[in-house]
Amino acid sequence: MNFTVGFKPLLGDAHSMDNLEKQLICPICLEMFSKPVVILPCQHNLCRKCANDVFQASNPLWQSRSSTTVSSGGRFRCPSCRHEVVLDRHGVYGLQRNLLVENIIDIYKQESSRPLHSKAEQHLMCEEHEDEKINIYCLSCEVPTCSLCKVFGAHKDCEVAPLPTIYKRQKSELSDGIAMLVAGNDRVQAVITQMEEVCQTIEENSRRQKQLLNQRFEGLCAVLEERKGELLQALAREQEEKLQRVRGLIRQYGDHLEASSKLVESAIQSMEEPQMALYLQQAKELINKVGTMSKVELAGRPEPGYERMDQFTLSVEHVAEMLRTIDFQPGTSGEEEDEEVAVEGEEGNAGAEEERTDGRESTGQH
Numbered sequence: 001m002n003f004t005v006g007f008k009p010l011l012g013d014a015h016s017m018d019n020l021e022k023q024l025i026c027p028i029c030l031e032m033f034s035k036p037v038v039i040l041p042c043q044h045n046l047c048r049k050c051a052n053d054v055f056q057a058s059n060p061l062w063q064s065r066s067s068t069t070v071s072s073g074g075r076f077r078c079p080s081c082r083h084e085v086v087l088d089r090h091g092v093y094g095l096q097r098n099l100l101v102e103n104i105i106d107i108y109k110q111e112s113s114r115p116l117h118s119k120a121e122q123h124l125m126c127e128e129h130e131d132e133k134i135n136i137y138c139l140s141c142e143v144p145t146c147s148l149c150k151v152f153g154a155h156k157d158c159e160v161a162p163l164p165t166i167y168k169r170q171k172s173e174l175s176d177g178i179a180m181l182v183a184g185n186d187r188v189q190a191v192i193t194q195m196e197e198v199c200q201t202i203e204e205n206s207r208r209q210k211q212l213l214n215q216r217f218e219g220l221c222a223v224l225e226e227r228k229g230e231l232l233q234a235l236a237r238e239q240e241e242k243l244q245r246v247r248g249l250i251r252q253y254g255d256h257l258e259a260s261s262k263l264v265e266s267a268i269q270s271m272e273e274p275q276m277a278l279y280l281q282q283a284k285e286l287i288n289k290v291g292t293m294s295k296v297e298l299a300g301r302p303e304p305g306y307e308r309m310d311q312f313t314l315s316v317e318h319v320a321e322m323l324r325t326i327d328f329q330p331g332t333s334g335e336e337e338d339e340e341v342a343v344e345g346e347e348g349n350a351g352a353e354e355e356r357t358d359g360r361e362s363t364g365q366h
Helices: 014-023 048-058 099-112 147-152 163-218 224-271 276-294 320-325 334-365
Strands: 037-039 045-047 075-077 084-086 136-138 143-145 160-162
Touching: 014 099, 037 048, 037 099, 045 048, 048 075, 099 163, 099 224, 136 147, 136 163, 143 276, 160 163, 163 224, 163 276, 224 276
Parallel strands: none
Antiparallel strands: 037 045, 075 084, 136 143, 136 160
């Protein structure tokens, strides 16, 4: 079905805008979120000012951000789900900003400033019947058409429906898909944050194990230097393999998030199209893309304890002849080894004291 553009229809859907506005209300001030918007660990959002008010009320002795005294973090409960939020010394300024919600607010405010009605409602005209408006939708061919095409034109044997009905239905489907994508993006962002923390933990644990390893080798002779290099390389390889895997997952999740965000932006722009017929030309494809994107399954996250590096713990209690056979002992931490050495030292001191006591008693008997 071919048709030409005669005029443009009404802009926007007031009901959809009202539903969107309800999702952008702060549970504290009951107003639309004011930037900056922060996201809590439980995935709920607050205005940073409102979050700070709740935090200050729950922690009256906490030092302000401008204070020169370094203060420890505090905690408060999410007003939406009562989940306890634990903050570091930066307070609410240490919470991550939700840039996606802030962008949606900007788009909403731009759309709200536009008029919902024009003085003259304008329509698309049928190309085959120039005086006929596009006012029905062919369900069989999935294209907008006019009444004359249904009566004795190309769609006379097709099933049709009123254009506004299909317009509302497909716009509702796309709106639901956008909501699912936005919720999915929040979860993906939380997973990325967790995996970034895993990377930091891996690096911290690696640094700690390297330090312990260097401490063990400082008291040994030059013959240990070659073996020391081999062990350091093994540790570095393990660290690199783990970091590459986690960072690869981060890139994968990040690419998915970027693609999903672009699709959300494209879908929102499509929903701004005032022409029902023009909108319906591309709505089906967008709905399919949104549905496909929503069903994409991402690779799994690292298993629990993946960031641990305890398998690189060393024990230096070996004889000199076995120095070249030193290897990592998984499951043995440096702290446990130090405690064993200390216990052995105490037992040795106790044995020496008993020998001295026995010697004095023997001397007295003689």
